[in-house]
Amino acid sequence: MTLTATRFDWVRQLVHRESAIVLAPGKEYLVEARLLPLARKMGMSDVDSFVDSVRSRPRPDDTRSIVEALTTNETSWFRDGDPFTALTSTVLPALLSARGPAERLQIWSAACSSGQEAYTVAMLLEDAMPNASARVSITATDISREMVERTRAGRFSQLEVNRGLPAPMLVRHFQRAGSEWEVAPNLRRMVTARECNLAAPLPRMGPFDVVYLRNVLIYFDLPTKQAILRRVRELMRPDGWLFLGAAETTLGVDDSWSRVVLGRTSAYRPLKGA
Amino acid sequence: MTVPTDSGERRRAGDRPPAIAELIDEATVQEITEQAWLALVGEDEVLVPLPAPLPADTLSSWVEIVGPWTGSVVLTCGRDTALALTRALLREHAPEVLEEEDVDDAMGELANVVGGNVKAVLPGPSVLGLPETGTTPPPGREADTCRVDVLWRGEPLTVSVQSHAERENEVPL
Amino acid sequence: MTVRALVIDDSRAMRRIVTGTLEGFGYETRQAGHGQEALDVLHEGWVPDLCTIDWNMPVMDGLQFVNAVRANPGWRAVTLMMVTSESEHGQIVRALAAGAHEYVIKPFTADAIRDKLALLGLLPQEVSL
Numbered sequence: 001m002t003l004t005a006t007r008f009d010w011v012r013q014l015v016h017r018e019s020a021i022v023l024a025p026g027k028e029y030l031v032e033a034r035l036l037p038l039a040r041k042m043g044m045s046d047v048d049s050f051v052d053s054v055r056s057r058p059r060p061d062d063t064r065s066i067v068e069a070l071t072t073n074e075t076s077w078f079r080d081g082d083p084f085t086a087l088t089s090t091v092l093p094a095l096l097s098a099r100g101p102a103e104r105l106q107i108w109s110a111a112c113s114s115g116q117e118a119y120t121v122a123m124l125l126e127d128a129m130p131n132a133s134a135r136v137s138i139t140a141t142d143i144s145r146e147m148v149e150r151t152r153a154g155r156f157s158q159l160e161v162n163r164g165l166p167a168p169m170l171v172r173h174f175q176r177a178g179s180e181w182e183v184a185p186n187l188r189r190m191v192t193a194r195e196c197n198l199a200a201p202l203p204r205m206g207p208f209d210v211v212y213l214r215n216v217l218i219y220f221d222l223p224t225k226q227a228i229l230r231r232v233r234e235l236m237r238p239d240g241w242l243f244l245g246a247a248e249t250t251l252g253v254d255d256s257w258s259r260v261v262l263g264r265t266s267a268y269r270p271l272k273g274a
Numbered sequence: 275m276t277v278p279t280d281s282g283e284r285r286r287a288g289d290r291p292p293a294i295a296e297l298i299d300e301a302t303v304q305e306i307t308e309q310a311w312l313a314l315v316g317e318d319e320v321l322v323p324l325p326a327p328l329p330a331d332t333l334s335s336w337v338e339i340v341g342p343w344t345g346s347v348v349l350t351c352g353r354d355t356a357l358a359l360t361r362a363l364l365r366e367h368a369p370e371v372l373e374e375e376d377v378d379d380a381m382g383e384l385a386n387v388v389g390g391n392v393k394a395v396l397p398g399p400s401v402l403g404l405p406e407t408g409t410t411p412p413p414g415r416e417a418d419t420c421r422v423d424v425l426w427r428g429e430p431l432t433v434s435v436q437s438h439a440e441r442e443n444e445v446p447l
Numbered sequence: 448m449t450v451r452a453l454v455i456d457d458s459r460a461m462r463r464i465v466t467g468t469l470e471g472f473g474y475e476t477r478q479a480g481h482g483q484e485a486l487d488v489l490h491e492g493w494v495p496d497l498c499t500i501d502w503n504m505p506v507m508d509g510l511q512f513v514n515a516v517r518a519n520p521g522w523r524a525v526t527l528m529m530v531t532s533e534s535e536h537g538q539i540v541r542a543l544a545a546g547a548h549e550y551v552i553k554p555f556t557a558d559a560i561r562d563k564l565a566l567l568g569l570l571p572q573e574v575s576l
Contacts, residue, residue: 033318076562158391158534158552159309164562167550171540179302179309179395313554314464360460367463376460383458386503387553390532398535402503404457 003028007051011035011066018067018218034069038062060199061143064219075116076164082265083212083243084120088128090262091241095209096129098239105136108208110198110232111216112140114160115151115191121212122187123173133186139205141196151193154183198228206235215245222253229254233270242268291343294420294437297396303422306391307433310384311426315362325423326430328352334411335381337389341400345418345438347389348411349381351431356381358427378407392435413439450571451475453493455485455512456501456530461553465499465530468557472564473571482507486515494522497569500547502531502538510545517546526567530555 039050109118118140125132250257257268329352336348360380382405414436479485481504502509532553564570
């Protein structure tokens, strides 16, 4: 059985709107194969009923999982690497001069998926500072328990380590573990993974010096975007740095941030008194 | 699938090479093969772990691994399946008419990819041989084989990691 | 800007796949079935921006080829990227120590090649899915 044309079109438009990725006609079987596990998780036996249910009552969690199921095979480590370059070139030196030598730097990878972003930050800091594991703690959060567990395990498949991870970093920070690769124990100790729903009141965390909240806001409506940005700001240090996805901005959403251009990327910093 | 007959011989001699069952399991071989299929054959080319009898006319490709463990990694499927695999692997780069050499080459490369990744799981250092293709793979010791049976597009395919038959009486390295 | 790549692999299926992927990114390509054939292409004067290099090949393997290219100062600008099923930690270390810049483990997807080229600054045009 294949998906009806209207349902396929709805999925295509959703995916295009959220990710700019075009699903060519004829990819109905792919949509069917990728969405069936999601449908079953929701207690439905076929993709048609699942799509109907999400269409009639769209929830960001569902739309996000549909888009993710159809767009991401493996998250790339350094693709769109400018927010990471900015971390070591600008953000870290600024933080080190503003903080005392004994102060811990706290970094948050929000919507961490399987942990590539959190471990990328850990690797960069480990390479950039002599005592990174003693000075930095990275909090990685995701709404999905499965993703939190994967992040905690720090294990990645061959296909995953092939995606945009520089080979010198792979050999420096990973060891083989059977058919997979495992992040070095000192990096795993820097990262704490926990479940967290960004659209609900946030747990007590932080205060964070740096927050990566990339490609998440696109899935939410304006009031929710505003609420998320407000809650994130409450968990940040006043001189902290927020990184959003390349196609995202606080402009026109929440005016309590100032935008700072850092090379080819931008960071957002809490406005004083806002 | 035939039930392997275990002679128990390898347990008598402490200086024999390790048995394959102690070094790799079916789940790992299946995982490695699936990743090769997803990346090279197609992103929705799943392998269903179901045993089914191979047709009479089969083609095999294999690579040899020489090291602390010595043996072969052998892929076997029906000849028509091998043809379909070659087309899937080459996608839009496939020539209009597939020659036998194309099929041998594609099957050999799949064995190389699976074999290289199997080698990385086994104790090393080991050396990977160049792939070979034919109707008769090198004989393995059935009792010392890790074999995975899967269906690809409904057609049977087997992946065997088999210790070399002739090593039975050899003095290991 | 035309970017040139020499695709070195003893499997012609693999050469076709890698070549097709690179051409999709705007590369001009040539192919070689082993390291010696690839060296002949370089000696002939066709010096590419990128070589993709399989490890296990007849006549001259990929690691020997990397050593040979690195021994010639005239070829210093050539970026060397291993594309091989050799996937032990130690093998990657060996290839990097010999002078390879990047390492793609087989099996790979076109996305993996694109990501690595982006890291190397060798992606001539941004390509969508």
